[in-house]
Amino acid sequence: MNTYGYAPACLRGNIGIFLAAIAVFFAFCPLASTAQEGQEGGRLSGSLQANANFFIRDSLIGAANTPQYDRQLYGAESWLNLQYSNWGFDFGLRFDLFNNSNLLNPTDSYTAEGIGNWFVRKKLDKLGIQAGYIYDQIGSGIVFRAYEERPQLLDNALIGLKLSYDLAPDWQIRAFTGRQKQQFDTYRSVIRGLSVDGFIASKSQEAWWSAAPGFGVVSRTLDDLSMNSLVATLNTYSPDYAFVPKYNAYAFSLFNTFSAGGLSWYVEGAYKTKETVNDAFAETIVNGDTIIGDRLVNKPGTVVYSTLSYARPNLGLTLEVKRTDHFSFRTRPQEQLNRGMLNYLPPMTRVNTYRLTSRYNAAIQEIGEWAFQGDLRFALGKAWRFNLNASNIVRLDQTLLYRELYLDMQRKFGRKGTAILGVQRQEYNQEVYEFKPGVPMVQTVTPFLEWQYKVNERHSYRVEMQYMHTGMDEQAGARQDYGNWLFALAEFSIAPKWTFSASDMYNISPGKNSPADAKGNKRSLHFPRVDVFYNLRSTAFSLSYVKQVEGVVCTGGICRLEPAFSGVRFSVNSSF
Amino acid sequence: MRVQQTAFGLFMLCFFGCTEIGPVITPLEPGNPGSGQSAPQMVWIEEFSGVRCVNCPAGSAELDQLAKAYPGRLVVVSIHAGFFSNPYSENRYDFRTTEGNNLLNLLGQPLGYPSAVVNRKKFEGETDLQLSRTQWAGFIAQELNKTPAVDLNVASTFNAGTRELRADVDVKRLDNLADPGTLRLSVFLTENDIQDTQLTPEGKKDDYLHRHVLRKALTPFDGAPVGGDLTAVGASVRRSFVFTMPQGWRPEACKLVAAVHRSGDSWEVLQAAEKSL
Numbered sequence: 013m014n015t016y017g018y019a020p021a022c023l024r025g026n027i028g029i030f031l032a033a034i035a036v037f038f039a040f041c042p043l044a045s046t047a048q049e050g051q052e053g054g055r056l057s058g059s060l061q062a063n064a065n066f067f068i069r070d071s072l073i074g075a076a077n078t079p080q081y082d083r084q085l086y087g088a089e090s091w092l093n094l095q096y097s098n099w100g101f102d103f104g105l106r107f108d109l110f111n112n113s114n115l116l117n118p119t120d121s122y123t124a125e126g127i128g129n130w131f132v133r134k135k136l137d138k139l140g141i142q143a144g145y146i147y148d149q150i151g152s153g154i155v156f157r158a159y160e161e162r163p164q165l166l167d168n169a170l171i172g173l174k175l176s177y178d179l180a181p182d183w184q185i186r187a188f189t190g191r192q193k194q195q196f197d198t199y200r201s202v203i204r205g206l207s208v209d210g211f212i213a214s215k216s217q218e219a220w221w222s223a224a225p226g227f228g229v230v231s232r233t234l235d236d237l238s239m240n241s242l243v244a245t246l247n248t249y250s251p252d253y254a255f256v257p258k259y260n261a262y263a264f265s266l267f268n269t270f271s272a273g274g275l276s277w278y279v280e281g282a283y284k285t286k287e288t289v290n291d292a293f294a295e296t297i298v299n300g301d302t303i304i305g306d307r308l309v310n311k312p313g314t315v316v317y318s319t320l321s322y323a324r325p326n327l328g329l330t331l332e333v334k335r336t337d338h339f340s341f342r343t344r345p346q347e348q349l350n351r352g353m354l355n356y357l358p359p360m361t362r363v364n365t366y367r368l369t370s371r372y373n374a375a376i377q378e379i380g381e382w383a384f385q386g387d388l389r390f391a392l393g394k395a396w397r398f399n400l401n402a403s404n405i406v407r408l409d410q411t412l413l414y415r416e417l418y419l420d421m422q423r424k425f426g427r428k429g430t431a432i433l434g435v436q437r438q439e440y441n442q443e444v445y446e447f448k449p450g451v452p453m454v455q456t457v458t459p460f461l462e463w464q465y466k467v468n469e470r471h472s473y474r475v476e477m478q479y480m481h482t483g484m485d486e487q488a489g490a491r492q493d494y495g496n497w498l499f500a501l502a503e504f505s506i507a508p509k510w511t512f513s514a515s516d517m518y519n520i521s522p523g524k525n526s527p528a529d530a531k532g533n534k535r536s537l538h539f540p541r542v543d544v545f546y547n548l549r550s551t552a553f554s555l556s557y558v559k560q561v562e563g564v565v566c567t568g569g570i571c572r573l574e575p576a577f578s579g580v581r582f583s584v585n586s587s588f
Numbered sequence: 589m590r591v592q593q594t595a596f597g598l599f600m601l602c603f604f605g606c607t608e609i610g611p612v613i614t615p616l617e618p619g620n621p622g623s624g625q626s627a628p629q630m631v632w633i634e635e636f637s638g639v640r641c642v643n644c645p646a647g648s649a650e651l652d653q654l655a656k657a658y659p660g661r662l663v664v665v666s667i668h669a670g671f672f673s674n675p676y677s678e679n680r681y682d683f684r685t686t687e688g689n690n691l692l693n694l695l696g697q698p699l700g701y702p703s704a705v706v707n708r709k710k711f712e713g714e715t716d717l718q719l720s721r722t723q724w725a726g727f728i729a730q731e732l733n734k735t736p737a738v739d740l741n742v743a744s745t746f747n748a749g750t751r752e753l754r755a756d757v758d759v760k761r762l763d764n765l766a767d768p769g770t771l772r773l774s775v776f777l778t779e780n781d782i783q784d785t786q787l788t789p790e791g792k793k794d795d796y797l798h799r800h801v802l803r804k805a806l807t808p809f810d811g812a813p814v815g816g817d818l819t820a821v822g823a824s825v826r827r828s829f830v831f832t833m834p835q836g837w838r839p840e841a842c843k844l845v846a847a848v849h850r851s852g853d854s855w856e857v858l859q860a861a862e863k864s865l
Contacts, residue, residue, distance in 0.1 A: 077671070079693065119671070120697035120716070200713055237713055241726025243611050248650075248657050248725045256610045290722055298649055304789040305646030306721050346723050349699060447642050450791040532677070575671075 054098030059587040061162070062090040065114075066580040072527060073537060074562040075578035079121040080112055087112035087121070091128065091162065102133040104144070108196075115165035116195070118574050122165075126196045129169060140176035145169040146188060150207045150228030151267040153356035154282045154315050155341070158192075166350050169193040170203060182211035192343045192352065199343040199352060200235030221272040228265045230341075232354060234258075238344040242288060245308060253296065255310040261287035263313075263341055263355070274323045284313035288345040289338055291379055313339035317358060326391040333384050334360050337408060340378040360385045362401045362418055364436070367499050367517060368458050368478040372440040374405055374414035381413060382406050397422040399434075407444075412453070415439040420460075432462040442493065454492045455483035469507070476501040476515075488524040490534070494561070495523025511545040517561065551586035629736045631728050632847045632860035633664045635704040635800070636692060636718070638672025639679055642787045647702025647721050648799050654728060661732055663845050663860040665778055666800040667691055672701055678785045678794065687776075687805035694810055694855065707731050708855040737765040738848050739824075742775075742863040751833045753777070753865065755806060755844050759814050760824035768818035771858070772811030775829055775846045777804045779837055803842070806831050811849060839865045 065088065069081040080087050090109040095102065108128030116122040131144030147169055149157035158170045172190015179185055189204040207228035214221045234242070234257075242257050267280035287310070294307035314337045321330040336357060343352040357376045360383035364370035385403040392398070401418040420434030440454040460478040467473065478499040485492045501515035519526055522534035529535055543556040562576035635651060637644040648666070655662050668683035669692040675682045695705050698718035705717045706727045719727060739760040746753050755775055761768060778800050786796035806829040816825030833839065842865045849857040 077689075078697065082693075116715075117697060117699045120699075194713075195715065235713075239611055240730070241723060243726070244729035245722055245725035247729070248653055258610060259608050298653065301649075303646050303649050305643055308722060346720065346726075348720050348722075351699075447789075449642055449787065449789050 054096060056094065056096045057588065058092070058094040060090070060092050060584065062088070062584045064088045064582045065577075066582075068579045070559065070576070070578035072535075073539070073559060073578060074527070074576040075559075078114065078119050078575060080114055081578075084112040084121060087114060089113050089115060089162075089165075093129070100134060102131075104129060104131045104133075106130070110165075113165070114575075115163070124196055128167065128196070138178040140174075142174040143172075145171055145193065146174050146190065148174065148186070148188065149356070150205065150230065151226055151265050151280050151282075152278070152317060152358055154280060154317060154339070154358075155228055155263040155265040155284075155355055156203075156205050156230040157354075157356035159356065164350055166353075167193055167195075168353060171198055172203075179208075180210075184209050192354065194352075200237060201343045202233045202235070203230065203343070203354060204233075205230035219272075221270070223271075224269040226265075226267050228267075229262060230354065231260055231262045232341070232343065233260050234344060238346065241346065242308070242344075249308075250298075253307060253309075257288045257308075257310065257345075258286065261285055261341070276321045276323075277318070278320075279318040280316075282313075282315040282317075282339070284339060284341060286310055286312045289313070289340045289379075290345055290348070291338075293379065308345060309338075311338045313337060313341070315339045315357065328387075328389040330387040331385070332358075332360055334358065334381075335383075335408075336376075336378065336381050338379055360405060361403045361414065361416060362387070364418075366458075366460050366476065366478055367501075367515070368480040368497055369418070369436045369460065371480065371497075372438055372454060372456065374403075374440070375445055377405075377407070377413065377444075380408040382408060382410075395424045411441070411444075412439065413441045413444055428466045430464045432464075433460075435459045450487070452483070452485050452487070452492060457481045472505045472507070474501075474503040474505075482521075482523060485524050491521055491523035493523050494519060494526050495534075496521035509547050511543075513543040513545070514541070516540045519561075550588060551584065554581070554583045556581045628661060629732055629734045630740075630860040631658075631662050631731045632707050632845075632849075632857040633662055633704050633724070633728070634691065634695065634708070635664060635666045635702065636669060636698055637666050637702060638668055638670060639675055639683070639784070639786050641672035641701040642789060643721075644672070644702045645786060645788050645796065647704070650702075650721055650724065651704075652799070654725060658728070658732060662728065663847070663862045664800040665776055665802050665845055666798070667802045670697065670701070676785055676792065678792065680784050681782065683782075683784075683798065683801050685802055685804070687809040688802050690809040707857040707860075708849060709857070710854075735763075736859055737762055738771075738859040740846060740848055740859045740861040742844050742846050742861045744844050744863050744865050746833075746839050746865045748839070751835070751839075753831045753833050753839075753844075755829045755831075755846075757827050757829075757846050757861075758824055759816075759818070759827070759848055761818040761821055763821055765818070765821075765858075768814075770850055770852060771814040771818070771848055772851045773807060773814050773827055773846065773848055774809075774811040775806040775827075775844065776802055777806060777831070777833075778843050778845055779803050780841045780843065782841070800843075803837060804831065806844075810855075811847075811851065814848065 067080040067085050069076050075081055088111040092107045094105045106129035109125040110122050113122045129145040131142055133142040147158050147160065158168050160167045170188060170190040171193055172188060174186065174188040176184055176186045185208045187206045191198045191200065191202060205228065207226060209226040212223045239259060246254050246257065261284060263282060263284040265280060265282040269276060269278045288308050289311055290306055291309045292306050293304060294309060296303045296307050317334040319330060319332040339357065341355045343354060357378065359376060361374050383405040388400045390398055399420045403416045405414040406412050417437040420432055422430060422432045424430050436458040438456045442448050442451045442454045458478060458480045462476045464474045465472060480497040482491045482493060482496050498518045498520045499515065501513065503511060503513040505511045517539040519536050522536055526534045527537065539559045539561050541556065541558045543554060546553045557580050558577055560577040562574065633651065635647060651664050667688040669688040673684050695708065696716045696718055700720065702721055703718045704724055706719060706724065708717060710717055711727050739762055741758040743756040744753060757773060757775060759773065780799055782798045782801055783795055784798055785792055785794050786798065788796065814825055817823055818825060843862050845862040847857045847860045849855055
C-alpha cells in the first residue's frame with residue numbers, strides 16, 4: 013500500500029533536509045582525495061549496504077500473491093552511512109532507501125527514502141552530548157534497547173537528546189529523552205531514561221576481582237492519541253475486564269557483572285509498573301462463549317536474568333536462566349510483532365547457523381516464560397573440539413515450549429582438513445509459537461556433517477550434509493509440519509576474491525503442511541540455491557539464485573506469513 | 589560517596605511526578621447520531637479474514653461486540669483474501685472473490701491477521717491502512733464523531749423467481765464536502781451466518797458461522813464514479829445496479845452495503861449504508 017505514496021510531503025522534506033545536510037557535511041569536510049583524512053585532522057568514514065531482489069513467481073512453493081511477485085518483479089534496499097569526526101565533534105548521517113521492499117511487511121511492498129539516521133556528538137570535559145538518532149541500551153537491554161536489525165527492518169532508534177557525565181573515572185551517568193523512530197516518522201509517545209554504570213575492582217593482584225554494577229530506569233508517557241484509542245477500546249470491554257489505563261509506565265533495572273579469575277557472573281532484575289499490555293492468549297468470556305485471543309490487561313511486569321560463565325584454556329562453560337512475566341514494553345500497547353519495542357529480552361537458545369538446525373526457533377514470550385540454557389565447550393589436545401548445548405523453555409504454568417540438545421565435535425586433520433560432526437534434537441511447541449491449534453509438539457533429530465579442506469594457499473572447499481528427521485503427527489497420519497528434509501552444500505573458494513556455493517534443500521519425506529498436487533498427493537520439492545561471492549578489498553559483492561521455503565510465523569495472537577522466496581538477489585557491502 | 593549520593597538523588601528524582609490523573613473511562617453512548625445531524629455518520633469496516641486464520645474468529649467476535657456498542661452505525665464487510673483464505677478440503681464454499689483479492693491489493697497487505705481497514709483512512713501515527721484488532725475500537729469511535737459530508741441511502745428489490753436483485757443507491761450532498769468530483773460509489777453484496785469450516789483455537793470447527801462475507805461487488809472493486817452534479821449543497825444522485833443472484837446464496841441472509849469514497853491518492857470513505865434484502 014505504501015507504494016501509493018504515503019506522506020510524500022514528509023519524504024520530500026526528508027530529501028530536502030538530506031541534500032542540505034550533505035551540502036553542510038561536505039562544506040565542513042576538508043576531504044583529502046584518498047585517505048579521507050582532512051588537513052585539520054578530520055576523518056570521514058562510511059559504509060554502504062545495498063540489496064536488489066528480482067522476484068520470479070513460483071506458486072508451487074508459495075512465491076506468489078504478493079505485489080513483488082504479481083506485478084512489481086523487483087525490490088531493493090540500501091543504507092549509506094557516513095561519519096565525520098573533527099574539532100572534537102562526531103557527525104553521522106545515513107541515507108535509507110526502500111523500493112518495493114518486503115522487509116517491513118513480508119507480504120506487502122514498502123517504498124520510501126530519506127534520512128534514516130543523523131546525529132551530532134560532542135564531549136565537553138566530563139559531559140557528553142548527543143543529539144539526533146540515538147542507539148543505546150541499559151544493562152542487557154531488558155528495560156531499554158535502541159537498536160537496528162536490518163533483515164527485519166527493525167530500527168528502534170530514539171530521536172532525541174542524550175547526555176552523559178563522568179561522575180568518577182569508572183562511573184558514568186547517562187540520561188536521555190526522545191521519541192522512537194517509526195521508519196521516516198516518529199511515534200508520539202515520549203521516552204525518557206537514566207542509568208548509572210560503574211566499575212569496581214580489587215586492588216589486590218593475588219585475589220583479583222571486579223564488579224560492574226549498574227542501575228537504570230526508563231519511563232514512557234503515552235501520547236493523547238494513543239490513549240484515546242486505548243480508552244475507546246476499553247470502553248467496549250465488560251466491567252470484568254475494563255480498567256483505567258496509565259499514561260506513564262516505569263521500568264527499573266538493577267544489574268551487575270562480577271568477575272573473578274575465569275568466572276563471570278551477570279545478574280539483572282527488572283520491574284515494570286502496572287501498565288496496559290496486550291495478552292495474545294487471554295481468555296475472554298463473551299455471551300457465555302470463551303474467546304482466546306488478544307485482550308488488553310493491566311499488569312506489572314518482571315524479568316530476572318542471570319548468566320554464569322567460566323573460562324579456562326580449552327574449556328568454557330556458560331549457564332543462563334531467565335524468568336519473564338508480562339514484560340512487554342512498547343512505545344504504545346497497540347503495537348504488534350516487532351514494532352514499537354522499547355526493550356530487548358535476551359533469547360535463551362543456541363544461535364544455530366546450519367540451514368536445517370535453524371529451521372525452528374523459539375520466539376521470546378513476553379507474557380511469560382521460564383528459560384534455561386547451558387553451553388559447554390572444551391578441547392582435547394589440538395585436534396579435537398567439542399560443543400555441548402542444552403536449552404529448555406517452559407511457560408510459567410510449566411507447559412513445555414522448546415527444548416534443544418545439541419552436540420558437535422570438530423576434528424582437525426593437520427593444517428588442511430577440518431571435519432565437524434554433530435547432531436541436534438529439538439522439541440518445538442508449534443501450537444504456541446505459531447498459534448496452530450491441535451498440532452503436536454514438533455520433534456526433530458538433525459545430524460549434520462561439515463568437511464573443510466584447504467587444497468593450497470589459494471584454493472579450499474567445503475561441503476555440508478544435513479538431514480532433519482521429523483516425528484509423526486498421528487492424528488494427521490503424516491509427518492509433522494513439512495516432514496523430513498535433506499540438505500547438501502558444496503562451496504569452493506579461490507582466495508582472496510572468489511567463493512562459489514551451491515546447495516539444495518529437499519523435502520525428502522513431505523509432511524502434513526507440504527504442498528500437494530491436484531490429486532492431493534504431497535510433493536517432494538527442491539529448494540536450490542546458488543551463490544557467487546566476490547571480494548574486492550573492503551567491498552563484497554554477492555549474486556544468488558534462491559528458492560526458499562515459506563513459513564508462517566506467529567507471535568502471540570498475530571500470525572505473519574514469511575513467504576517463500578524465489579528469485580535472484582544481488583548485494584553489495586562496502587566500507588570506506 | 590559523592591557518586592552514591594548523586595545516583596541516589598537521581599533515583600529519587602525518577603519517582604517524582606509518578607502520580608498522574610488517569611483518563612476517564614466513559615462508555616460512549618451507543619447508537620446516538622450527533623445532535624442536529626440529518627444523517628448519522630456510519631463507519632465502513634473491511635475486515636480481512638480467511639478460513640485458515642486461527643485468530644480471525646476472535647476478530648469477528650470483536651466486530652460483533654462493536655456493532656452492539658454502536659447499533660446501526662457500523663457497516664462490516666468480511667473479505668476472505670490472502671494466504672489464510674485458501675479453503676480446506678472440508679470447506680463447502682470458497683469465500684475468495686476476485687474483488688476481494690483486488691481490494692487486498694488496493695488497501696495493502698496486513699502485517700498480521702485479523703486485520704481491518706476502517707473507513708479506508710490512514711490514521712495519524714499509523715504506517716498503513718490495515719489495523720490490528722486492538723486498534724479498531726479507538727479509530728471507529730473517532731470516525732463516528734465526524735460530521736457527515738454525504739447522505740447515503742440504499743434501497744433494494746429482489747425477485748425471488750428470477751433471483752434478480754436491483755439496488756437503488758441515493759447519494760446526497762450535505763455541507764462540508766470538498767471536491768465532489770472525485771467521489772466513487774462501491775456497492776457490495778454480503779451474506780451473513782454461512783455455516784462452514786473455520787480454524788479456531790480449539791481446532792477446525794465445521795459449524796462455524798461466517799459473518800458479513802463479501803459475495804459480490806456490484807460496482808467495480810474500486811467503485812464506480814458517483815456521477816451527476818453534486819456541486820450544490822442538497823443535490824442528490826441516484827445510481828442503480830442489477831445483479832442476478834446465484835443459487836445457494838440465501839437472500840434473507842444477504843445485505844446490500846454501499847460506501848461513498850474518494851479515489852486516487854486517498855480512498856477514504858465519507859459515508860456508508862446497508863440494507864437487508
